[in-house]
Amino acid sequence: MGSEYYNVLGIPFDATPEEVRAAYFEAARRLHPDANPDPVARETFLNVQQAYEVLRHEQRRAEYDAGLPPQVRARAAVSLSAKFSRSGIPLMDESQLFYVLLDITCTAEPDPTRIPPAALCVVLDRSTSMQGQRLDMVRENILKMLGKLRPQDVFALVTFSDRAEVLIPPTRVANLGRVDALLLSIQPGGSTEIYRGMQLGTDLLRRCDARMSRYMVFMTDGHTYGDEEPTLALARDAAEEGILIHVLGIGHEWNDKFLDQITAISGGTTTFVTSNTDLQLFVEQKLNAIEVLYARGLQLHYQTSEDVSLQGAFRVRPDVAALPIDEPIPLGNLHHGKSVSVLLEFLVPPLPGGKQVVELARGAIRMDVPTMTIPKTRILFEFKRPVQLVVERETPPRSIIDAMSRLTLYRIQDKARAEVEKGNLTQATRHLHHLATHLLAKGERELAHTVLMEAEHIQQTQHFSQEGDKRIKYGTRGLLLLPSPEQKR
Secondary structure, three states: OOOHHHHHHOOOOOOOHHHHHHHHHHHHHHHOOOOOOOHHHHHHHHHHHHHHHHHOOHHHHHHHHHOOOHHHHOOOOEEEEEEEOOOOEEOOOOOEEEEEEEEEEEOOOOOOOOOOOEEEEEEEEOOHHHOOHHHHHHHHHHHHHHHHOOOOOEEEEEEEOOOEEEEEEEEEHHHOOOHHHHHHOOOOOOOOOHHHHHHHHHHHHHHOOOOOEEEEEEEEOOOOOOOHHHHHHHHHHHHHOOEEEEEEEEOOOOOHHHHHHHHHHHOOOEEEEOOHHHHHHHHHHHHHHHOOEEEEEEEEEEEEOOOOEEEEEEEEEOOOEEEOOOOOEEEEEEEOOOEEEEEEEEEEOOOOOOOOEEEEEEEEEEEEOOOOOOOEEEEEEEEEEEEEOOOOOOOOOHHHHHHHHHHHHHHHHHHHHHHHHHOOHHHHHHHHHHHHHHHHHOOOHHHHHHHHHHHHHHHHHOOOOHHHHHHHHHHHHHOOOOOOHHHHO
């Protein structure tokens, strides 16, 4: 006997009765013959019903569990720790911010024989604006991506402009022919329609075994018009299916807000590419990580208590991303021996007298571990702090101080952007000068110079330049990156 019932319902071995019931009703909504006439869906629905009938009864579930092999009961090799900005929450009659730095760490060493193959689909914008040096740079780095993959991994290539086509269908790397000749055959032309490229890339990855780690690397240098909403809906569907999307914005004319939304939904990253060096760095960092994947599709499911609200969430390791705070929060993937670190910013309301404990949030980190018999697993958490009647001077943990100070810089540029949009140029310039001062103090001279030049540009033109805006946004966002424990040593 295997562990089919848990996998059919898509739940962890320690799922509560409420989670069993919720998983059943969700599956029934999608698969019931009245809603889905597909014969395969009907067969799957019958399996779901059988699993539910066993797992919803305490005695029948216990008997079923007793017959499962020991490895089913194995826990994921993942630890969860939290650092708080204060040991307690001061009793105050006004709202206050409170920070939690969450570290999710894989404690397992990689076993190459158990790491599943990866499927990588590159989706390349070949619109007219990509001609010349940009396309040459991309061709060179696609070849470098292939050099990072293993023979058993799968590679696919899609090109798009106002239509999309498959240049390389999903193919084992060991079976690929002369890719360089195919890359040279790409001819730029047409406009940019992002949905077409992303849809075809997603369809190709869906054909790959769902147990594989599936990645899309989406490269574009332009805007898309009219297809933003279906593209975001597609990104949500892809995320639900465990497809992680990285976006490379080439040059300075692409829509950063829109592409940031796409990567935030999937748990991926947006990279601002201004040179071949930027592309090479992406290849080195992201493609090396594919080989040591432990868990994919990490999500933070949470509920805040009372009037506490989550104001912001930022991934600060292994790479930086401003995360959506809609529940659940996508966190990306976890690799062997590495950590995913997230800075959470809570707003605590005025506290009444007699209050002893504030529960900030409770929930679970959910993930999919391909090498486990039951891939779906989770780690529960509860963040709460005692109320301090007497406020004493206290130094937060160093990692919290670092994360909060870096977040401040990112927020300053965000405020400058907002002021420009409202036409408050004097206030925007003041924010940028303040930002430049902090950057100089941190030794970030080049970025500080960019900020000061942009402040002058705003005074002259009443708006950010496209390039300066992105350099400041992604430059300050990059400062949020916290060093890993290995780097600290």
